[in-house]
Amino acid sequence: MTRSLLLTSLRKSARAFSTTSAARSGGSSAAAPALGFQLSEDQLSVQGAARQFVRDVIIPAAPHHDKTGEYPVDIIKQAWELGLVNCHIPTEYGGLGFGVFDSALVSEQLAYGCTGIQTAIEANTLAEAPVILAANDAQKKKYLGRMSEEPLMAAYCVTEPGAGSDVAGAKTTAVKKGDKWVVNGQKMWITNGGKANWYFLLAKTDPAANAGKAFTGFIVDGNSPGITVGRKEWNMGQRASDTRGITFEDVEVPDENRLGEVGQGFKIAMGAFDITRPLVASAAVGLAQRAMDEASAYALQRKTMGKQIIEHQAVAFMLADMAINIEASRMMVWRAAWLRDQNQRNTYYASIAKALASETANKCASDAVQIFGGNGFNCDYPVEKLMRDAKIFTIYEGTSQIQRLIISRTIADTAKQGL
Secondary structure (H helix, E strand, O other): OOHHHHHHHHHHHHHHOHHHHHHHHOOOHHHOOOOOOOOOHHHHHHHHHHHHHHHHHHHHHHHHHHHHOOOOHHHHHHHHHOOOOOOOOOHHHOOOOOOHHHHHHHHHHHHHHOHHHHHHHHHHHHHHHHHHHHOOHHHHHHHHHHHHHOOOEEEEEOOEOOEOOOHHHOOOEEEEEOOEEEEEEEEEEEEOOOOEEEEEEEEEOOOOOOHHHHEEEEEEEOOOOOEEEOOOOOOOOOOOOOEEEEEEEEEEEEHHHEEOOOOOHHHHHHHHHHHHHHHHHHHHHHHHHHHHHHHHHHHHHOEEOOEEHHHOHHHHHHHHHHHHHHHHHHHHHHHHHHHHHOOOOOHHHHHHHHHHHHHHHHHHHHHHHHHHHHHHHOOOOOHHHHHHHHHHHHOOOOOHHHHHHHHHHHHHHHHHHOO
């Protein structure tokens, strides 16, 4: 089936998804359909297509990319052909128009196969989210449109060597000169940094202002003179992903590439997280599910003391705890995603989903290694990779500590309103 036919079929499915009808029509939350726990036939079809792609393509190739760090160009191209990349881009710009809930179903499946490959794909979502939120029509046609025309990559260029969780501490500057902005600074830990056709860039435009007004967002073409791409970082896990430092030295960006108003960049950048944190959480759920599946299958094969180890209560209870946390995490992902699709504020729930799912992924992967015993510590078995891949979920897109800060502040604000 050609890409155009696949996209037509998937768009029909997207229109049928009950979770995004209000967001697509601009309806209020009062008109939003109730959230059910049974996926529609169309949702199951898209989920099944992603699952089949993962089984046939990603899982067999994942060990190679983990060992070599080779960027999965061919896999991403195949995923793009199937409509599994950039599926959240609005239909008027060539995308499928999926909401966050719909995209989370796909993200969980891709992560089940390999979170490194999934992160490379999902990094597009993070870069595109500010454009979807704040760009004008011409910018969307130019930069989202091209992502729908060919399998290009993009990157979210915000983190700096001295400004990770403290985004307000970012020092990259953009100075207005005529009808252009001149950018200078260094970004770090940029996913797809060496593969990006364009970057979403957050730069300080008013050093004297507070964080809420000091920054402006820009779209910067990847081939702009003055951009230096650093070496690919060799990380603990998710090695299929391309992570690099990016240096901007007198890079000229036309004012027409400015996103929104001057001084609104911080708000735009943070607003993107309400879209992407549920998707990162859904990927963590995918890894956790894979860990449980691998551990339970192994527990049926391995025998000690005359019986399968799954019959030993110590092992059985570890698997039960995995299931408890996976199901709870998935439900939080669904709630956070559904709220965003209904145009309701979801920041609190997105942070809960991100913190819970990321820590569930780490616990499930660690327990899977434990159930495998000595084999789990060996690279010939799949669970040690899961354990290495899981760690980053508690760090990127806001650390678990940052999520708790957001959650606790919301609790405090609610409590104060009740006094």
